[in-house]
Amino acid sequence: MNDIISKINPFSSIPKHQIAQQIVNFGLIVATALMIWKGLMIFSGSESPIVVVLSGSMIPAFFRGDLLYLNMEDGPFRVGEIVVFKIEGKEIPIVHRILQIHEKEDGLYDIRTKGDNNNVDDVGLYSPGQRWLSRDHIIGRAKGFLPSVGMVTIVMHDYPQLKFFLVFVLAVFVLSTRE
Amino acid sequence: MHSLSQRANTIVCFGGIVLVGVLLLNVLSRAFFSDHVDVDIKLNEIHRFNTQRNFEYSFISIDLDANLEPLFNWNTKMLFLYVTAEYRTKQNVLSQVVVWDHILTEKSKANIHEKRLSKYPIINQGLGLKNNTIKLTFNYNVVPISGILTRHQVGTSEFKFPTTYMKEAY
Numbered sequence: 147m148n149d150i151i152s153k154i155n156p157f158s159s160i161p162k163h164q165i166a167q168q169i170v171n172f173g174l175i176v177a178t179a180l181m182i183w184k185g186l187m188i189f190s191g192s193e194s195p196i197v198v199v200l201s202g203s204m205i206p207a208f209f210r211g212d213l214l215y216l217n218m219e220d221g222p223f224r225v226g227e228i229v230v231f232k233i234e235g236k237e238i239p240i241v242h243r244i245l246q247i248h249e250k251e252d253g254l255y256d257i258r259t260k261g262d263n264n265n266v267d268d269v270g271l272y273s274p275g276q277r278w279l280s281r282d283h284i285i286g287r288a289k290g291f292l293p294s295v296g297m298v299t300i301v302m303h304d305y306p307q308l309k310f311f312l313v314f315v316l317a318v319f320v321l322s323t324r325e
Numbered sequence: 326m327h328s329l330s331q332r333a334n335t336i337v338c339f340g341g342i343v344l345v346g347v348l349l350l351n352v353l354s355r356a357f358f359s360d361h362v363d364v365d366i367k368l369n370e371i372h373r374f375n376t377q378r379n380f381e382y383s384f385i386s387i388d389l390d391a392n393l394e395p396l397f398n399w400n401t402k403m404l405f406l407y408v409t410a411e412y413r414t415k416q417n418v419l420s421q422v423v424v425w426d427h428i429l430t431e432k433s434k435a436n437i438h439e440k441r442l443s444k445y446p447i448i449n450q451g452l453g454l455k456n457n458t459i460k461l462t463f464n465y466n467v468v469p470i471s472g473i474l475t476r477h478q479v480g481t482s483e484f485k486f487p488t489t490y491m492k493e494a495y
Contacts, residue, residue, distance in 0.1 A: 157329070158397075158419050206402070206428065206430060207402070207403060207405065209426075220464065224421060224476075225407070225409050225411070225421040225422070225423055225464075225477065226405070226407050226464050226466055226476055228474065243405075245422075245423050246420075246421065246422050246423065246448075247419075247420065247421045247422075248416075248417040248418055248419075248420045248450050249418050249419040249420070250416075250417060251418050256450065262421075262428060269339075289473060289474060290472055290473040290474060290475055291471070291472075291474070292471055293329065293470065293471055323417045
């Protein structure tokens with residue numbers, strides 16, 4: 147019986163200390179990724195330094211699947227800037243361009259946005275009754291982008307099975323590799 | 326040492342590094358292209374200027390001469406052109422409103438000579454436009470195929486709103 151189990155289990159021939167080492171390595175990879183992300187958040191000042199464009203409202207500047215790098219530097223907002231903002235009660239941030247701005251004496255802003263590929267401004271997207279964005283709604287300012295790189299994220303979001311499959315394959319690969 | 330997975334890993338990593346290097350060179354290559362453009366912008370006409378309850382609105386048109394051909398290089402995907410009206414009132418230390426915008430994707434159409442351009446109204450928060458000086462500015466946003474987004478401002482002119490509202494002529 148023990149022999150049968152040994153043949154079925156691909157990990158049985160690996161020493162326990164090596165399995166432990168592989169698990170530690172995997173943890174290091176995850177921790178490194180988290181550290182990079184958090185470091186990027188600090189560097190950019192934005193809660194979400196990298197976002198994937200999900201809709202076509204900014205065609206032809208951005209297409210679905212483009213990856214945007216965001217920054218939340220101090221400094222005035224000005225018309226024409228592309229910002230990412232979040233509406234209360236809605237999950238997904240929106241990437242649009244500032245169309246109109248009113249700056250108060252105390253430094254507060256009333257901001258109105260519009261997607262380049264849309265015919266009307268975004269008042270219809272804001273919360274009911276809301277006519278302006280303020281600085282609080284804005285989570286980042288678009289500074290640069292890479293085309294199409296974010297398609298991986300979109301595909302994995304659209305097909306969750308693919309995501310789990312990839313994670314599973316990665317885990318098996320990492321744990322079963324000999325060093 | 327030379328397993329398939331090892332070789333695939335090396336190829337992927339090296340390929341990634343090369344791509345990043347090429348991207349960096351692409352971004353740096355911008356320095357070798359002139360970004361000087363000549364722009365002349367001025368007011369054509371104030372078509373409407375009036376008030377409703379507690380805000381003002383106005384329709385204006387502008388004349389625009391601009392040669393933007395130098396801005397197109399191998400990394401230029403499109404230019405977003407926009408003209409802003411900028412002013413100050415008691416209620417706001419700065420207001421900026423887009424009065425016209427345009428997406429330019431072809432170099433062949435980058436030499437612009439247009440009259441009476443108009444697209445968006447100026448809608449002021451509150452009152453304060455009468456006899457106010459408005460600064461018109463031409464701006465463009467360079468959207469590359471990949472890399473850093475930049476915005477530039479070039480060419481300004483000023484005009485003044487009249488001291489009285491215009492009668493509506495429908």
